[in-house]
Amino acid sequence: MHELVEFAVENALELGADYAEARFEEKNGTSLTMKNGSPEGLEILADKGIGVRVLVNGGMGFASTNVLTKESVAETVKKAIKLAKAASRVRNEPIRFSEENFHRVSYKVKMRKDFRDVSPEEKLELLKKIEEEVKATGVNVPMRFIRYYDQMWHKIIFNSDGAFIESFIPRVSTTYNLVVFENGQMEQAPFVQRAFSGGLELIEKDEPWKWAVKDVQALKKLIYEGKRPPEGKVDLVISPEVAGIAVHESVGHPYESDRIFGREAAQAGESFVKPDMLGERIGSEVVTVIDDPTIPNSWGFYLYDDEGVKARPRYLIRNGIITEFLTNREYAHKLGQHSNAAARAINYNREPIVRMANTYLAPGDYSFEELIEDIKLGVYMVSFNEWNIDDRRYQQRYIGREAYLIENGEIKHPVRRPILEITTRALWSSVDAVGKEVEFYPGTCGKGEPGQGVPVWMGGAHARLRDIPLRRP
């Protein structure tokens, strides 16, 4: 396959491309679903192809094929060149890429328990284990949707500026939707996922059945003991899971440079952040947000991005100050910077665009007890269901699934659906203390058209927000 990607790039340069890159991707894996105790079927994943991206006269063209012959790739290159030339005529300024240092590298994530050696039957046992453990709680869970998924992701990236990156990244995950029906009431834990880059041992060690049991027990307790949350100005402690979704939505997304410059305007929207806001205060001193693709075994793991640039941690907010945007080569050039390796594509048939990887609220120095000890009246939001944010990433809402009242420094009874509806600036300015321990939660980050759902981790430490106008349903 190495020859075919090299051929694509050389062929594109011969046809007049100013820049060319070819990306081969192959994905092999298994997915299994269990619905209400019944196996729904096995899916074998096998997909491969080549995507070619070129710049000609400042216009960008992309074409892909899954017919892996020299003739088909040559035809694909020809189409990309033609599209780029035509696109260049409807541009005000030519697209240019930043200068980068490129490498020839091959890397792989090791699996202690290689999922390719494990039968679907044994993988189905993982789902059965979740079923059995949930049933053993005695909680009535009439609807149970559980899914297992693994995939070996092989990529070869080659470009005309000298990058040659080959990678093998295995990914494993389980996802569940559990509906608890007790006492005539119904609560739900939908699309809860546990996910890693690595072997099956990571899922086994993580014990997703324990998360499922915790969820259904918390929902049952909520049904029997849940009360209305306090309303009006209270203190709010958010868990690493809630901090994770908040940093993802209101820090990661608005700091994507393609969004800042309007390229995503028709789909995922623009941003309240403008290029001249670098150095501006957006949160309190204790807020630092990092996006780091290099965390070992993380769901959003990579060492080189899909433009061949070496990855590193990106400090989006440092002590409350906006310090860095997420960039690819196109927008790094616009900003007069180097790329910080945020270009990702979900498959060979998608262009690399600016994406997050593993975004988290960096730890502070508070224990959990210290965070709650002086709260007279507040709420501890452990997990969330409904969430959304406007397309400038400013006005957002998160509704608690598992949540508790905090009274005089103590965790009390569960509260039903406390609603945090707040602006980005108010959210991060309200944080006065951050916990010591960081946890991560997986997700699929949506962006691009056609959609590119990329694997990401979101997380951080616990955080305490003061004087928050909490709402009730």
Add this chain to the structure above:
Amino acid sequence: MFDVNELILKKAKELGFGDVVVLSHEMNRRQVRFANNEITVAKNWHERKVELFVEFEKRIAGTTITELSEENIERTLKTLLSNMKGMAPKEDYYGIAEGPFEYKDIPETFDKAIVELDEPNEYVERAINAALEEGAKRVAGVLYTDHDRIYLTTSNGVEAFDEGTGIEISVRAFIGDLESGHGTNSVRVLKKFDPESAGRKAGEIASLARNPEQGPEGRFNVIFDPLAFANLLSYMSFMTSAYAAEAGFSFLVNKLGQKVASEIVTIKDVGNMPNGYGTRKFDDEGVPTRETTIIENGTFKTFLLNTSLARKYGTETTANAGLIMPHAWNIVLEPGDYSRDELFSEVRCGIYITNVWYTRFQNYVTGDFSTIPRDGIFLVENGELRPIRNIRVSDNLQHILKSIAALTKESHHVHWWEVNTPVSTPYVLVKDVGITRATK
């Protein structure tokens, strides 16, 4: 590609598989993305793939084959079989449809002019210019052209072919940071394509939305533009699948035969709609697509089904396979008898929402959700529009359906990034919709 299909079917039967479905695709798709009045990237996809579904003693499995050599086909089938042998059967699997079937050509689903269209950038420029003429400063969007061929062969006697085309555009126009509008146009034949209408609508709404004030919260009568209501119906379409109901993702669970919407609400899935963006001649098991009434005058009539789920519930397939998961083709909310002006004059004090995005559910079975209006939002006061911003629709899908008070005669077919399943809907007036906003 029928030769490939037949080879796969023959080899699958030799290996001892029971039900076999081979669905081959040849796809040519072109995209032009634009932003800031210029093209950001142009793309082309060419794909050949075979979607394969097999059953072995009530064990079911699927895969996609892209490398179509005889050797790879044989290897794939053997891999599937060896993996399935150790698995537990799916006890509620009841087979696929018995063919053969007869198919009728559906008007306005194929146009040679789209296949032969050399250069679509002219349409992009026309849409951008239409938006700029209405007062927009920045225009962004996407244009697609599609040409698909599908070949279906099943172990139950189906051999079917369909060929379709499409062209569509989605345009978002901006004036400042807070003033924007959106328009779309999706058709299957070139002569009906009207990119200017999408650009013009986007530009008009952006111009009307100048200098918006912070919006209110409370309960309001809301007029949803077709673009906005299509989003809610597109999300709802998944919930009409029997699979979604079994898996706990539907507010329609246990509601067959019950009132779930206002009397004036009739919602259909129309798989054979002329010029519909989701139209196909047959479903994934070869059953000819048709019109299925999901909600009739407010009463929930049926989930969308494939053959196996239909047999499980003692009824007939609705031709919506999805072999694992039935799904809608084109959702249609039947229009009403109001003109647009009459609908707006019904509202003495309310809100007009032109578009929404990021619809998310708190609880799928109860239907609690919120969604965020984007682009122009307007207070409607005695027929006058006053632009507002920063509000959220926070309500319940059942409540929304039950509170529909009026529908226009004018209906629009909507398909774009946020409306995955195509939807045809009029302007919709809904009473007492929950509106919230951030207060800090």
